Each structure stands twice: as C-alpha cells, then as structure tokens.
Amino acid sequence: MVKSVVGEETRFKPVEDRLSETAIPSEVGLVIGKFSSALDRAFVFDLIPTPLNDSLKPASSISDSQNKKPNNSKSKSQSSDSSSLIIDKDWVAEHARQVSRMLVGGIKVLGIYIWVGDAAFKNSTIMLCQTVKEVSEAAPLLEADWDERLLLHISYSPRRWNCRNCSLSSNITSSSLRPCDFKMGKVLSSIQTFKCMHNFSLRLPILYDNVSKFPTLSDVLRQAISIHAKELKGAKVLIDGKLVVDGEPFSSDGVHEVELLLPFMNNSSIEACRQGDAVGILSFNGLISSFAYLNSKEPISQAVTDIKEDIILSLQSRLDIICDEADGDSGINHGVESDETSAEKPISQFELQLLRKGCSLPFPRRVFAPWLGGAFVCDYLQPSETVEVLKDHCMELLSMEAPTDISTILEPEKEVLTLQTKSFWDVAVPTNSKLHLIEDKNKHEEGLGESSDKSVKPGHINVVPACLILLLSILVGFVLFFLKA
Numbered sequence: 360m361v362k363s364v365v366g367e368e369t370r371f372k373p374v375e376d377r378l379s380e381t382a383i384p385s386e387v388g389l390v391i392g393k394f395s396s397a398l399d400r401a402f403v404f405d406l407i408p409t410p411l412n413d414s415l416k417p418a419s420s421i422s423d424s425q426n427k428k429p430n431n432s433k434s435k436s437q438s439s440d441s442s443s444l445i446i447d448k449d450w451v452a453e454h455a456r457q458v459s460r461m462l463v464g465g466i467k468v469l470g471i472y473i474w475v476g477d478a479a480f481k482n483s484t485i486m487l488c489q490t491v492k493e494v495s496e497a498a499p500l501l502e503a504d505w506d507e508r509l510l511l512h513i514s515y516s517p518r519r520w521n522c523r524n525c526s527l528s529s530n531i532t533s534s535s536l537r538p539c540d541f542k543m544g545k546v547l548s549s550i551q552t553f554k555c556m557h558n559f560s561l562r563l564p565i566l567y568d569n570v571s572k573f574p575t576l577s578d579v580l581r582q583a584i585s586i587h588a589k590e591l592k593g594a595k596v597l598i599d600g601k602l603v604v605d606g607e608p609f610s611s612d613g614v615h616e617v618e619l620l621l622p623f624m625n626n627s628s629i630e631a632c633r634q635g636d637a638v639g640i641l642s643f644n645g646l647i648s649s650f651a652y653l654n655s656k657e658p659i660s661q662a663v664t665d666i667k668e669d670i671i672l673s674l675q676s677r678l679d680i681i682c683d684e685a686d687g688d689s690g691i692n693h694g695v696e697s698d699e700t701s702a703e704k705p706i707s708q709f710e711l712q713l714l715r716k717g718c719s720l721p722f723p724r725r726v727f728a729p730w731l732g733g734a735f736v737c738d739y740l741q742p743s744e745t746v747e748v749l750k751d752h753c754m755e756l757l758s759m760e761a762p763t764d765i766s767t768i769l770e771p772e773k774e775v776l777t778l779q780t781k782s783f784w785d786v787a788v789p790t791n792s793k794l795h796l797i798e799d800k801n802k803h804e805e806g807l808g809e810s811s812d813k814s815v816k817p818g819h820i821n822v823v824p825a826c827l828i829l830l831l832s833i834l835v836g837f838v839l840f841f842l843k844a
Contacts, residue, residue: 360507361394361539364522366403368543370731371520374406375513378474386474387419387446387490389455390509392546393465394500395657401509402546402654404731406472407458407758412450419446421479444475444483448490452497458756459498460676461736463727464553464651464669465661468498470509470525476516488535491525501668510536547732549655553598553662555617556771557670560644561587576720577682583643584674591667595620603663617651617666647673648725648771652734673737677722680739727769728753728762735769746770 378386392403409418422443455468462468470491473480480487491508506528512521522541563583596603597618599611651665723739726749730736736757738749746768750761762768 360399361401361505361509361524362399363540363542364401364403364509365546366541366543367405367546369545369547370405371543378513379515384421384475385419385444385479386417387451388472389458389468389494390470390472390511391458391462391466392469393652393654394467394469394505395654395661396504397658397661398656401469403469404466404547404734406511409451409454410755410758412447418450419444419473421445421475442479442482444473444479444486446486446490448493451490452493454756455494456497461738461752461756463735463737464649465665466652466734467500468494470494470511472511472513474513474515477514480512480514484533484536485531488525488531492527492531495527501672546654547734550652550732550734551612551655551662552614552733553617553651553653553666554614555619555649555666555670557619557647557649559587559647563641563643577678579641580643580678583641584671584678587674588671590621591619591670593622594667596663598659603659619667645722646772648727649673650727650735673725677739680723681720724770724772729767730759
C-alpha cells in the first residue's frame with residue numbers, strides 16, 4: 360500500500376494552470392511515475408491527458424445537462440448534485456497500454472487523474488474505480504507487489520488536489536478508495552540514471568510434446584522470453600565495473616553502466632536433440648538497450664530489478680508490435696523472409712511444425728527521446744520506419760513537444776546490428792538455413808545407417824588397388840636387383 364505520494368511540482372502546477380485556463384468541465388489522463396515498495400511511496404513525474412478518441416470526442420464528459428465551464432462561478436455554486444462522469448474506459452486503457460510501451464525501467468503508469476468538481480466525483484466513484492482497474496490490466500506492474508493504483512482528483516470546485524489508493528479487487532464498491540498523503544516537491548532533480556547494453560543468445564528446442572502447447576511462432580517466442588526472464592533473475596550485476604552487494608549504499612552521480620552476468624544454465628536444446636524428440640530449434644538473440652531511474656532514497660537493488668524487468672518488457676513489447684501489425688494488416692508479413700510463408704496468414708499464426716524451409720524475422724529496434732529531467736522515453740521502429748514515427752508518438756501519446764534536434768535521439772541498437780544486416784535481431788528462425796531442423800528419430804537413424812554404409816564401402820574398394828600396387832612395386836624392385844647382380 361502506498362502511504363504517501365510526491366508529485367513533481369514543475370509539472371503539476373503547469374497542468375493545473377492549463378486546466379484552469381481551458382475551463383473544460385472534465386479531463387481524464389494517466390499518472391506516470393515510480394512506485395517504491397521499499398519506501399511505500401510513489402513518485403509522480405508527470406500527468407498525461409488521454410487524447411481524443413476515434414470519434415474525435417474527449418475520453419471523459421459530464422452527463423448532467425447543467426454542466427458549465429468551471430470558470431463560471433455561478434455555475435459552480437449552482438452545480439447539480441446529480442451530475443456524474445461518463446468515461447470511455449476502453450479508450451483510456453488503450454492509451455495506458457501504448458504509453459506503457461514508451462516508458463523505460465521503473466517508470467510506470469501508476470493510475471489515472473481526473474479534473475472534475477467534487478459533486479461529479481462523488482457520484483462517479485464506481486466508474487472511476489472501474490477505469491483504474493482496466494488501466495492496471497492494460498499496463499500491469501510485473502515485479503511490484505502492489506494490488507492498488509492511484510486515483511488523483513484535481514477539483515476545481517473547490518480548487519484542491521486529493522490522492523487516493525484504489526483497490527483492484529474484483530468487487531468494486533465505494534470503500535475501494537482510501538486516502539493517502541499527497542504533496543508536491545522536486546522529484547526529477549534527485550533521480551539517478553542507469554544504462555545497460557544486454558547481449559543475449561537463446562536457443563530453444565521445439566519439442567514434439569510442446570507442439571500442442573506452443574503451436575505458433577509467437578507462442579514459442581513468448582516461451583523463450585519467459586525462459587530468459589528466469590535466467591535474468593539469477594544474474595549477478597556489475598555497476599561501473601563493481602559487483603553489486605545488497606544493502607550497500609550507492610550515491611554517485613552521472614550515468615552508471617550496468618552489466619549482467621548470467622549464470623551457467625543446462626543446455627536443454629542439446630539434451631532434447633540427443634533424445635531425438637525435437638522438431639526444430641529456435642535461435643533467439645540480439646542486443647537490447649535499457650535505461651532505469653532510481654530515486655536517491657531507494658536502494659540500489661531497485662535499480663537492478665528495474666533494469667531486468669525493462670529488458671523483458673522490451674522483448675514482449677517488440678513481439679506485441681509485430682503481432683499487432685501483422686493482424687491489423689490482414690496477414691501481410693512485413694520483414695518476414697521464408698520460402699513457405701503464406702501471405703494470407705499473419706506471422707503470429709505460423710505453425711512451426713509445418714515449416715521446413717526456414718523463416719527469418721527481424722524485430723523492431725528501440726530508440727530513445729529526451730523527456731523530463733534528463734530521463735528518456737522510448738519507441739520501437741520497424742526497419743522501414745524513421746525517427747519521425749517517434750516524434751509523432753511523443754506528441755500524440757505523451758502530449759510532449761517532439762524533439763527538434765535529431766542528435767538528441769539515441770539509437771544505441773542501430774550501430775551494432777548494421778554489421779549483421781538486420782535492424783535489431785540477428786534472426787528468429789525455425790528449421791533449416793540458420794536454424795537446424797532435427798528430423799524424426801527413425802528417419803535420423805536411417806540416414807545415419809545409409810551414410811555409414813556409404814562411407815565404409817568406398818574404404819574397402821580403395822584398399823585393394825593400394826595393396827596390388829605395393830606388391831607390384833616390390834616385385835619390380837627384386838627383378839631390377841637380380842638383373843644388376
């Protein structure tokens with residue numbers, strides 16, 4: 360449970376001024392920041408308004424016919440107590456899902472904020488709690504042991520800020536909201552930056568027994584990501600070349616370089632191939648750039664957790680983007696190289712056991728744009744996309760000005776992968792080519808038998824003429840010897 364919330368004053372006051380000047384009756388948006396389980400505290404960096412929906416309507420409105428602009432003092436005093444909020448919950452949740460992809464290690468969607476009067480707020484608590492719950496499902500917190508989210512109420516009648524914990528239980532009632540301490544302060548000025556370039560390589564066998572469980576390429580890739588997540592949990596960490604020890608203080612300034620040392624794992628692919636129960640091997644490798652931000656009061660172990668989680672979420676986000684775009688384009692497979700891929704079937708539905716000619720799938724690369732207080736946000740670009748896509752997403756989803764200086768946009772993954780002629784990954788391929796197909800056990804043994812016969816027979820044929828030549832040379836030598844004698 361969050362006992363106190365600290366908001367960045369340099370961001371909150373401009374938001375309040377903007378809402379007062381526009382005089383809109385209501386606005387809903389996302390609360391972005393960090394949750395510290397060690398401190399039972401949340402640090403809020405920014406408030407991001409949810410954009411207009413596909414019908415060009417705001418995501419929130421007031422149902423009462425008497426609602427007026429909040430700068431009208433007469434309407435405030437005579438506001439109807441029956442007024443309530445109408446919120447497009449699905450649209451707010453979709454906004455949260457897309458924004459969460461652009462956030463880096465430790466920075467999360469912590470909840471929602473609402474700009475509305477007290478009367479409408481009190482009449483809409485169930486609606487607000489339902490919205491908070493859908494946002495939490497769209498942008499989950501993987502490592503945090505926190506079954507609540509924040510609901511920040513900015514009231515214009517009277518003018519004040521209130522923050523509440525919203526329970527995510529299945530039974531939503533008026534008691535799902537509990538107040539917590541809220542204050543403004545300087546949050547961004549005290550954060551520390553951690554950077555990691557993680558190079559990984561994972562070979563995952565595609566087994567007969569798992570065909571029914573993980574039949575498609577996307578299923579196997581998600582399994583591979585979950586396996587790598589388990590490996591990362593046991594990884595040792597070096598920060599600026601020094602081994603991290605839990606509980607050790609860490610307060611130096613600047614950008615800190617993080618290196619992950621993975622433990623030695625049993626090679627399950629070799630064991631599976633040895634047993635002869637594999638139909639293929641998925642080669643999954645690449646370079647991931649990751650950032651994490653730590654408050655000066657948080658322990659160093661939190662930065663390590665945030666870096667590891669950011670790597671896994673980055674992999675999942677890239678796979679989600681590929682699947683979403685393939686499904687949205689009616690099965691057109693952008694960037695997929697295969698002799699057997701069908702233009703009518705999206706990449707997420709490829710059946711691995713039917714592929715025999717190989718399949719190459721490049722993943723999107725991660726790029727970073729400057730955000731607040733030296734922190735970065737990220738986006739994922741397909742091979743055919745440029746940084747202009749990042750600029751558009753920053754304006755549409757984060758309501759921030761697009762970076763005008765292109766040199767401030769970081770592309771750390773681009774330089775490495777140009778050597779491999781891929782935009783992000785080397786390849787993710789089932790079967791032949793760069794992925795070696797393990798055939799059926801009986802066929803494999805038959806092939807070994809045939810090849811062994813062929814290799815032995817030529818050996819016997821070549822020995823006979825060699826022996827004859829040797830005997831002939833000996834006889835010729837004797838004859839020449841006697842003739843000379």
